Amino acid sequence: MTGHVLGIDVGGSSVKAGIVDVAAGRLVGELISAPTPQPSTPTALMPVLAALAARLPGARGAVGLAFPSVVKQGKARTAANVDPSWLGTDGAALLGQALRRPVLFLNDADAAGIAEVTWGAGRGTSGTIIMLTFGTGIGTALFTDGRLFPNTELGHMELGGMEAEKWASAQVRTAQKLDWPAWIERVNGYLARMHALFWPDLFILGGAVSERFAEFGPLLRSEARIEPAQFAGQAGVIGAAMAAAARQG
Ligand code: BGC
Numbered sequence: 440m441t442g443h444v445l446g447i448d449v450g451g452s453s454v455k456a457g458i459v460d461v462a463a464g465r466l467v468g469e470l471i472s473a474p475t476p477q478p479s480t481p482t483a484l485m486p487v488l489a490a491l492a493a494r495l496p497g498a499r500g501a502v503g504l505a506f507p508s509v510v511k512q513g514k515a516r517t518a519a520n521v522d523p524s525w526l527g528t529d530g531a532a533l534l535g536q537a538l539r540r541p542v543l544f545l546n547d548a549d550a551a552g553i554a555e556v557t558w559g560a561g562r563g564t565s566g567t568i569i570m571l572t573f574g575t576g577i578g579t580a581l582f583t584d585g586r587l588f589p590n591t592e593l594g595h596m597e598l599g600g601m602e603a604e605k606w607a608s609a610q611v612r613t614a615q616k617l618d619w620p621a622w623i624e625r626v627n628g629y630l631a632r633m634h635a636l637f638w639p640d641l642f643i644l645g646g647a648v649s650e651r652f653a654e655f656g657p658l659l660r661s662e663a664r665i666e667p668a669q670f671a672g673q674a675g676v677i678g679a680a681m682a683a684a685a686r687q688g
Contacts, residue, residue: 443467445498446680447488447534448505448547451475451520451575451610454484456491457673458498459680464558470673471495478522481533489537501541501687503679504534505550507576509590513544517592519604520575543683548578549589550678551668555643556582557681559669566640569593569633570668572675573646577604577629581637593633603629609648623658630661639663647672 447456457470471494476483492502508525509516513532515525530544552570555561561568565584572578577594580587594604605611607625617625630642642661644652645668652667659665668674 442500442684443498444500444503444680444684445492445495446503446505446550446676446678446683447491448550448675448679449475449479449484449488449507449521450547450675451479451507454487454491455672455676456488456495457676457680458495459677461681461684464554464677464681466673466677467497468495470676478524480522480524481528481530483522485533485537488534492538498680501543501683502534502538503550503676503681503683504530504542504544505547505675505679506530506544507547507578509592510544510546511590515544519595541683541687543679543686545679545682546578546580546590547675547679548572548580548591548594549587550676550682551578551645551670551674552580552582552587552643552678553681554670554674554678555645555668556585556587558677559674560643560666561641564641567637568641568643569637569639570643570645572668573607573609573626573644573648575608575610577608578646596629596632598629598632603632609646612648619655620658623655627658627660630659630663630665634662641666643668645671645674 579593
């Protein structure tokens with residue numbers, strides 16, 4: 440994998456983009472962003488993605504597009520935090536037409552996990568790793584010995600009678616004005632449940648909130664090791680570009 444590749448990460452509230460040196464696993468230049476249009480339909484999002492791409496002319500070849508849904512055979516199959524008109528949409532074909540470049544479309548947490556397992560907090564760890572992204576929802580990516588099991592949707596696992604992401608996401612923390620101990624009590628409950636089911640060796644905690652790991656990290660409890668994501672909110676962009684480069688060969 441070589442070259443400078445464009446990565447784009449669509450989130451519930453903002454879209455981020457950056458040029459990634461895929462051989463070094465890092466951003467070249469700055470991460471840029473734009474608000475996610477509401478409603479976040481494919482028609483409303485495409486001009487936003489194209490405008491971000493136009494501001495980053497330094498990349499060549501395929502583009503990686505990380506998206507908050509299950510992606511099977513190139514199509515979005517769930518739409519928990521994006522407009523339901525995405526269901527069945529071929530994100531690669533749509534953005535490919537707009538940019539006139541090949542596009543790789545993948546789940547956002549899978550993208551973040553690829554970056555962290557290859558270059559970040561999971562580098563050098565064998566066994567089972569679960570990447571968690573705390574944002575509008577909770578994204579998950581499951582790896583064994585570096586191999587991704589794609590499209591796990593463990594943020595929708597039931598916890599205390601409700602979906603885990605409706606109880607413990609970063610957005611819920613903000614909306615309910617939870618202090619760190621109150622939020623981390625919920626996160627610890629989620630980690631305990633995940634541990635009982637998957638017995639990971641490492642949890643990587645990501646999403647923009649992981650930039651504040653120093654404030655809440657000491658409160659986290661699990662039988663597995665817990666590390667903050669090294670790339671925090673940039674992981675999706677970096678991993679999307681890496682996946683696009685890998686597909687291109
Ligand atoms: C979606 C996942 C996504 C996660 C993080 C969830 O609501 O179902 O596909 O990875 O949010 O964005």
